[in-house]
Amino acid sequence: MDKTGTAASRDEGADSERRKELVLTAGRLFSRRGYERTTVRELARAVGLQSGSLFHHFRSKEEILVAVMNNGIQEVIDLGERALACYDVPADRLAALFRVHMWSMLHGAGGDAMNALVYEWRSLSGPSQAAVKVLSDRYEAMWQSVVAAAVEVRLISGDARVIKRCVLGAMNLTVQWYKPGGRLAPAEFIDAMLQAALPALPAGAGKWPCEPSPGA
Numbered sequence: 001m002d003k004t005g006t007a008a009s010r011d012e013g014a015d016s017e018r019r020k021e022l023v024l025t026a027g028r029l030f031s032r033r034g035y036e037r038t039t040v041r042e043l044a045r046a047v048g049l050q051s052g053s054l055f056h057h058f059r060s061k062e063e064i065l066v067a068v069m070n071n072g073i074q075e076v077i078d079l080g081e082r083a084l085a086c087y088d089v090p091a092d093r094l095a096a097l098f099r100v101h102m103w104s105m106l107h108g109a110g111g112d113a114m115n116a117l118v119y120e121w122r123s124l125s126g127p128s129q130a131a132v133k134v135l136s137d138r139y140e141a142m143w144q145s146v147v148a149a150a151v152e153v154r155l156i157s158g159d160a161r162v163i164k165r166c167v168l169g170a171m172n173l174t175v176q177w178y179k180p181g182g183r184l185a186p187a188e189f190i191d192a193m194l195q196a197a198l199p200a201l202p203a204g205a206g207k208w209p210c211e212p213s214p215g216a
Contacts, residue, residue: 019057019067021047027068027112031175035065035120065120066128072113073135076104080142086210090150095194095206097146101171102190103208106180114172143168156200167197 025046029038040061044051058064083096104110117136121129147167148160156163171193180186194201 018047022054022057022064023067023071024109024112026064027071027109027116030065030068030120031112031115035116035123062124062128065116065123066132068109068116069113069132070135072104072109072111072116073132073139075109075113076101077135077139077142079104079108080139083206083208083210084142084146087206090146090153090155091201092206093146094150094155094198095201096208096210097143097206098167098171098194098198099190099206099208101168102174102193105171105174106178106186106190111175115175118172118175140164140168156198170197 022043026038026043029043029046033042040054041051043064044054054064058067079100080097083100084093087093087096101110105114117132124132143164144160147156147164150156151158151160151163174193178189184192195203
């Protein structure tokens with residue numbers, strides 16, 4: 001590759017990293033201040049840019065909100081696929097998917113993304129809502145498959161779709177009330193949530209992080 005190509009790749013990499021920084025920063029600001037109350041100027045200042053420079057990365061403020069939502073959903077899809085590659089047993093697969101979701105909510109992009117999905121959904125236009133829903137449906141399909149498998153082997157009982165929605169709803173609403181500096185440390189909190197939401201699962205099931213089995 002010539003020097004021009006090397007420089008172009010370097011610039012693209014820098015743009016990609018700056019875009020990631022913008023999305024994560026926007027997620028934090030939207031959670032703290034709300035989407036409508038967060039100005040483009042405030043967001044630009046938080047990442048050391050001029051207001052106009054934001055639009056080198058995004059066409060509009062709404063596109064930034066979509067990116068915040070999609071970033072969190074994509075994170076749990078990617079981590080969920082890695083977790084499911086580690087386990088074959090339904091109990092471990094369900095527990096691992098639960099732990100991945102909670103990890104993202106507490107440590108990753110999931111918490112800010114879920115806050116945006118819960119509180120800022122109406123700020124999106126119809127086409128933007130549809131775009132986010134495509135990714136969200138993909139993640140829910142992953143959950144539906146794993147929950148249905150657990151029901152099929154009688155690990156848990158009930159309607160798989162209802163179970164899926166109840167479990168995801170319980171986890172997602174923790175953005176409203178869990179405090180990381182509170183009585184339970186994050187790892188203990190995830191264990192407690194798993195026990196409360198899916199008590200039929202054996203203790204220690206689906207440990208995360210994990211390493212995929214050879215040949216997986």
